[in-house]
């Protein structure tokens with residue numbers, strides 16, 4: 001159905017090429033134009049199809065001089081509220097120690113928990129703000145942030161409240177996820193079921209009451225929580241009306257993805273050790289596969305996710321930074337796109353879909369985010385590139401020209 005250009009346009013981008021992500025593949029429109037009205041995309045098409053008098057209807061016209069417009073990136077899996085550093089663990093791993101060994105000796109997630117518990121709300125907000133700003137200036141306009149470095153009621157709430165402060169401070173869309181079941185805190189050393197009781201009976205109801213998380217995540221793994229414990233958290237989350245998602249099959253096949261599928265999870269994330277039968281269940285329940293090549297790279301993993309199976313089963317693949325201090329201290333979406341291509345064998349098209357529309361699917365936000373379609377939020381980036389694949393090819397470069405969020409220009413290059 002052709003949509004006609006509205007009478008009132010706030011911003012009209014002209015002389016641009018669009019990768020809209022609105023159909024199959026990148027859905028490219030060369031020599032295009034895009035109109036924004038009231039914070040939403042109101043028209044996208046070829047410039048030659050604009051009515052002759054279009055300029056009289058526009059408050060602002062932006063000549064993109066042959067640049068490309070893509071939907072803003074959706075980073076659907078991050079843990080960016082933390083204090084402390086794990087650079088010494090990075091060095092230990094360079095000397096041969098594994099992530100699991102470090103974790104079993106009380107390092108890993110536990111060491112970040114210690115630092116995060118000890119940090120003031122102001123310090124945490126300051127640290128996290130710097131990370132959000134870094135991502136935002138690279139064209140990430142929707143961001144998921146998990147708690148999970150508190151592991152007690154007080155600190156988990158502190159982290160989720162910091163995420164809410166970030167929501168107020170920045171224009172991008174932030175989706176808060178409660179990851180209380182990320183690791184076993186030291187107080188519960190020999191009582192992991194006791195900790196799951198705390199998560200399900202105390203933390204979850206409190207978080208629901210405060211309305212500070214939209215989804216609930218669990219780390220289902222032999223160094224974290226069992227399948228049965230994951231199920232208990234999911235049951236409690238569902239009973240409270242919260243969506244679930246899972247860190248599944250990252251280091252071994254625990255069967256987490258099949259369980260999460262039965263709970264109609266939004267996404268299963270990592271998935272390097274996913275079995276074929278669990279993949280079938282993800283497909284049946286329309287669960288998005290979130291690929292995190294940063295963690296695979298940092299942990300020098302060998303086993304790759306079943307990308308061809310995801311293709312064959314038409315499971316949407318999202319790609320995300322997994323920004324965290326341990327397994328993926330990667331602050332660059334274009335670097336992640338490059339890793340997704342080189343390490344996991346995604347095509348540039350798949351990687352770009354993964355960081356836009358499929359990232360939106362992983363958050364249940366595909367009705368509003370992730371593609372350039374009339375009616376969706378005007379979250380977009382004008383890129384100074386020759387082809388969309390440059391965003392995968394030019395690893396680590398972030399050639400942003402302009403960033404628009406909900407119709408407002410957040411950033412524009414000064415040399416314009």
Ligand code: NIG
Pocket residue numbers: 079108109112219247250295322324325326327328
């Ligand atoms: O996504 N796998 C568990 N959680 C994070 C790592 C967190 C950490 O090491 O601090 C991940 O890889």
Ligand code: FE
Pocket residue numbers: 077079247322324
């Ligand atoms: Fe993670």
